[in-house]
Amino acid sequence: MIKTILSGPGIIINGQYPLAMHTNSYFNNIGAGNMRFNTATSSVEVFDGQNFWQPLPTACPTVMLDPEVLEILAWAKKKMQQEEEIEELANQHAAVADAVRAQNRAMDAVNIAVALCRIAS
Numbered sequence: 001m002i003k004t005i006l007s008g009p010g011i012i013i014n015g016q017y018p019l020a021m022h023t024n025s026y027f028n029n030i031g032a033g034n035m036r037f038n039t040a041t042s043s044v045e046v047f048d049g050q051n052f053w054q055p056l057p058t059a060c061p062t063v064m065l066d067p068e069v070l071e072i073l074a075w076a077k078k079k080m081q082q083e084e085e086i087e088e089l090a091n092q093h094a095a096v097a098d099a100v101r102a103q104n105r106a107m108d109a110v111n112i113a114v115a116l117c118r119i120a121s
Helices: 067-092 094-120
Strands: 011-014 035-038 043-047 053-055 062-065
Touching (some): 067 094
Antiparallel strands (some): 011 062, 035 043, 043 053
């Protein structure tokens, strides 16, 4: 049984709450913790050992990704598709391959300039 679902960075959970069911743990309480389905209320109940049947709390949590995470995933998927298309075209056309090499050299130069600026700061 899942007792609690917690959200974290990038994950949203709606309709959650911790499951808190109390039953006495005394050994003399015969039947404490037994469960039944109550057809009158359509709920699962647990016996607390003191002549009380308590309904189990129910929830229907919804787990989803944060909108920002979804946006990042969509961007990454689009970027991957673009890179695959460019790679295919570079394999078929020399002009595209030359442009990709020039772009890679330019990015290398940018990375060197950024590193030098960080050292100078």
